[in-house]
Amino acid sequence: MFNKVLIANRGEIAVRILRACRELGLKTVAVYSEADRQAMHVRYATEAYLLGPAPSNESYLKGDKIIEIALQSGAGAIHPGYGFLAERADFAQAVEDAGLEFIGPKPSAIAAMGDKAIARETMMKAGVSVVPGTEGTGNLSDEELLKLAPEIGFPLLIKATAGGGGKGMREVKSLDEMPVALQSARREAKAAFGDDNVYLEKLILGARHIEVQIVADKHGNVVHLNERECSLQRRHQKLLEESPSPIMDEELRAKMGEVAVQAAKAVHYESAGTIECLVDSDKNFYFLEMNTRLQVEHPITELVTGVDIVKEQIRIARGRKLSFTQADVKINGAAIECRVNAEDPYNNFMPSTGKISHMVLPTGPGIRVDTGVYAGFEITPYYDSMISKLIVWGETRAQAILRMRRALEEYKIVGVRTNIPFHQAMMDSHRFMGGQFDTRFVEEEFSLEEIAEGKETFPEVAAIIAALVTHDQTERAAHVVRRGDRDTSNWKWLSRWERLSK
Amino acid sequence: MKYATTIDGKEYIVEIIDERHVSVDGKVIEVDFESIEEQPVFSLIVDGKSYESYVYRTEEDLEVLVKGRLYHAQVEDERERRLRAASGGAVAQSGPFQLKAPMPGLVVAVPVSEGQEVKEGDVLLILESMKMQNELKSPRDGVVGRIHVGAGDSVEQRQKMLSVE
Known part of the structure; x- marks a missing residue:
């Protein structure tokens, strides 16, 4: 059984895993790129080794080098975190082949869930409904797509195979519209991704993105830890998550939980994993995909269930049985997570780089901050823009929202722009408070300006501050020039003057 | 010193009288203004009301973040103003x-x-x-x-x- 763990990641998640290892009394090995020499995960670990230059493919994606470092340092296990190598079946296999423990599922489970077509087929066999569509069935021609469309049903979406960010995406209401829509979608996809392949997917109206966390041990025990509501997204990036979901009822929760457990069993899953679903306004749910790794938003589940998911992953990897059963899993209160990104919400969420010159973290009751940055740390363009996660717990959802408002106000990050004002506006949004939103809410209906409308504004205060700041800077510039005039201190000067005049 | 401060299109004439007093459009206000730890974070107390602000300088203007709202501010002192008036008020708007x-x-x-x-x-x-x-x-x-x-x-x-x- 291993007692030293290599963490093949960086940033907040590396720090999160290090903390779990420390609490379990395990030694830790960090790996880092040249850009991360001063990062928190390097300083927190028992040992740290350089991987290579800043770009991910020369550092955090170098699986061979990471395995070599694990072997040389005597680490018995590798935790991949999320992103980078976390969902690469070949890496998990190589770790196993090197005689090391991969803290995650078996390579076969990663592979099965990583291939869209296989994943959908596996789910359908396990009796789980999937979003009707042609994804994963290869590249189809216009004729084939037109023939398949009525089977899927309208309205439907044409999506770019290589896509993302809504590029090459078209909403189609009827078969008549389809030929034109196909052409323009292909043209846009070609321009954006150099690949004009598209697939069809049924458009689920008013869909919410809800996922179920599961944990499974090596002895066949699978337990679900309830759901997370992740509908608030922008360009398919989650921004804010909460647990439980405001639309969930006991019946649906039990049903979705049961399906998630079935899905995990179908691929002989081990460790922590997540089944992502779309839930329509009639509370029908459809399987989207399974994430075979720890998720960014795992802390909200930890706060409401009391289960430390990372520690559980490590225990499972060490061959232990789950320390609890389904009946032990309860929901205590409500938790919300805001992803704090180095992005300017006033400028189309443009990434912001630079040195964090000043930072004050929110503290006090019910607050948790998972972060990998500190004042003095440089945010580089090489990695993800997420710099920290602010997670709060409340007795009820309303209490959690009030607490999140308070925490966001306390959180000061200076030096780079952050999306904190976006989250503050979200906490003030009536739609959010009422729990009435779907996956399109942020992009299509939410606006910072609208939330601000009708609120008290302080243009005079802003005018005074702007004038005072400008004045101070002019004064200081003048002062610097004048300083040489009398470079001894005023006190010394005064006493000399007094002596002279005696 | 007088400053013409434009906030989101509306102009305010702010005069810095002394360390503790400014006037806004002729109205004298007592202020307590502090820069926090040499950071672009400022604390302003007016009439017992406390405002915290982040101020970012961009190429075109100052961005002032107050209570979760961003204000765009252009500040000109009297001298700049006179110069601009003398040059016929032609704001450098053209050019590539x-x-x-x-x-x-x-x-x-x-x-x-x-x-x-x-x-x-x-x-x-x-x-x-x-x-x-x-x-x-x-x-x-x-x-x-x-x-x-x-x-x-x-x-x-x-x-x-x-x-x-």
């Missing part, structure tokens, strides 16, 4: 627009070519940073001038990439 990199990154594509006419809002360049592709758009109608970068180039922050004339 220089598209500079808002952050370090990798140029993914330049969908325009030199001499091409563009409209306000047209995408001039796609820049990748932090795993995200960002479309940089033209702030006005015009003709694309020199293009200094191409797809695949790495750029530093504020590096000139192309101009619109």
